[in-house]
Amino acid sequence: MSDEKLNNPGIEIPPELSNQIAVTTLDKIYNWSRAKSLWPMMFGLACCAIEMIITASSRFDFSRFGMEVMRPSPRQADVMLVSGTVTKKMIPQIVRLYNQMSEPRYVLAMGACASGGGPFKEGYNVVSGVDKFIPVDIYVPGCPPTPQALLHGLIMLTKKIETEKLSEAEWYKKDFNEEIPVPILGPDLIDPRKYDVIKNHTFNEDPFIDGGLVIDQKQGEQS
Amino acid sequence: MAITGLIKGLGITLKHFIETYTVDLKDGKKRYNTPEGIKERSSADTKGIFTVQYPFEKVPVPEAFRYIPFLVFDESESGEKDIRCTSCGICAKVCPPQCIWITRSVNPETGKPVPKPAKFFIDIDICMNCGLCAEFCPFEAIRMDHDYEISSFNRFDHHIYDLDKLLKPAKYYAKIHPKQYAEEEAARIEKEAKKAAAKATKPA
Numbered sequence: 001m002s003d004e005k006l007n008n009p010g011i012e013i014p015p016e017l018s019n020q021i022a023v024t025t026l027d028k029i030y031n032w033s034r035a036k037s038l039w040p041m042m043f044g045l046a047c048c049a050i051e052m053i054i055t056a057s058s059r060f061d062f063s064r065f066g067m068e069v070m071r072p073s074p075r076q077a078d079v080m081l082v083s084g085t086v087t088k089k090m091i092p093q094i095v096r097l098y099n100q101m102s103e104p105r106y107v108l109a110m111g112a113c114a115s116g117g118g119p120f121k122e123g124y125n126v127v128s129g130v131d132k133f134i135p136v137d138i139y140v141p142g143c144p145p146t147p148q149a150l151l152h153g154l155i156m157l158t159k160k161i162e163t164e165k166l167s168e169a170e171w172y173k174k175d176f177n178e179e180i181p182v183p184i185l186g187p188d189l190i191d192p193r194k195y196d197v198i199k200n201h202t203f204n205e206d207p208f209i210d211g212g213l214v215i216d217q218k219q220g221e222q223s
Numbered sequence: 224m225a226i227t228g229l230i231k232g233l234g235i236t237l238k239h240f241i242e243t244y245t246v247d248l249k250d251g252k253k254r255y256n257t258p259e260g261i262k263e264r265s266s267a268d269t270k271g272i273f274t275v276q277y278p279f280e281k282v283p284v285p286e287a288f289r290y291i292p293f294l295v296f297d298e299s300e301s302g303e304k305d306i307r308c309t310s311c312g313i314c315a316k317v318c319p320p321q322c323i324w325i326t327r328s329v330n331p332e333t334g335k336p337v338p339k340p341a342k343f344f345i346d347i348d349i350c351m352n353c354g355l356c357a358e359f360c361p362f363e364a365i366r367m368d369h370d371y372e373i374s375s376f377n378r379f380d381h382h383i384y385d386l387d388k389l390l391k392p393a394k395y396y397a398k399i400h401p402k403q404y405a406e407e408e409a410a411r412i413e414k415e416a417k418k419a420a421a422k423a424t425k426p427a
Contacts, residue, residue: 119349119351121349131378136378137376139374139378139382141347143352152371155278
């Protein structure tokens with residue numbers, strides 16, 4: 001997959017020891033071990049899930065890349081394959097599962113629906129892109145992506161992991177709290193991070209609304 | 224009864240396990256990284272390991288395989304790109320998920336529209352690979368691509384394709400759709416011959 005060797009060529013190793021000693025950096029060995037044992041979470045949402053199952057089975061077999069088992073528990077999973085249409089009823093559960101995963105965690109948006117809403121992008125019951133709620137690391141286009149396209153996406157993800165650095169990793173910082181508020185399903189979907197906007201929208205008697213955002217009245221008069 | 228069934232099942236598993244070695248010993252090198260090997264391993268009655276070693280070998284896609292659309296351009300003798308698209312907008316209208324945006328180019332001197340696209344965008348993260356755009360296009364300008372290795376880290380930077388990314392030469396189209404290309408070329412030549420014949424008879 002990657003041509004880069006684990007050995008750091010910066011330090012000279014005597015030829016008689018070259019078979020016994022390997023010199024590397026902590027970053028490299030840490031990323032190598034993480035990227036080569038990426039366990040996906042076992043959950044599928046729609047037709048893309050069928051394609052994901054094919055990728056997992058012996059014809060394409062993603063355990064060749066160390067994604068040995070699909071973990072049914074978010075606590076043991078590293079990568080979440082959002083495979084399929086994310087409905088508004090499903091997004092609270094997905095965000096909750098994401099919050100339960102232990103860092104470092106990655107999200108792969110598989111297919112058109114998960115990445116951008118696909119044919120349902122303006123639908124009344126579908127979230128147009130899972131990236132509106134949880135951070136997505138890699139997007140795989142296709143409807144649905146073929147097993148090989150999904151494998152390409154997973155290989156790209158391991159490449160991304162290999163470029164990360166321990167000293168810059170967010171999840172080891174002291175005040176790290178990446179818990180995402182779980183959206184509430186009422187008459188429509190409510191994102192708790194957008195409470196103020198929704199409140200403004202509701203209580204403003206004559207809101208000048210443009211593109212779903214409440215704009216200052218003065219700006220509206222000027223234009 | 225239960226035990227005999229169990230032994231039978233485990234026997235089949237063991238047989239398959241041993242087969243992976245015997246088949247590889249018999250014709251190991253022929254089976255991997257060769258087109259014949261991939262074809263043999265794709266068949267229903269293959270034996271041994273049939274996993275496709277994906278980044279090193281790929282399953283060939285059929286001609287009718289659809290992924291993301293691309294725009295065809297003809298290369299003139301002077302090397303200029305002659306885009307087939309006339310920005311008529313039929314593809315944008317038939318697109319079920321509405322992922323195509325087109326702007327017609329305007330002649331800067333006269334201000335009249337020119338039948339060429341100034342901007343052409345396809346949001347490939349919305350595209351559902353249905354192929355309706357390619358089917359409806361009257362100018363054979365938009366066709367479905369076979370390249371599926373296009374996943375990336377940023378949707379808005381890399382997954383909204385503009386003219387630069389969409390334009391591909393007619394040679395490439397002929398390569399991936401040989402049958403369809405030959406049919407279309409034959410139809411085009413016949414049409415031109417008819418036109419020429421009509422022109423020749425008219426003034427007389």
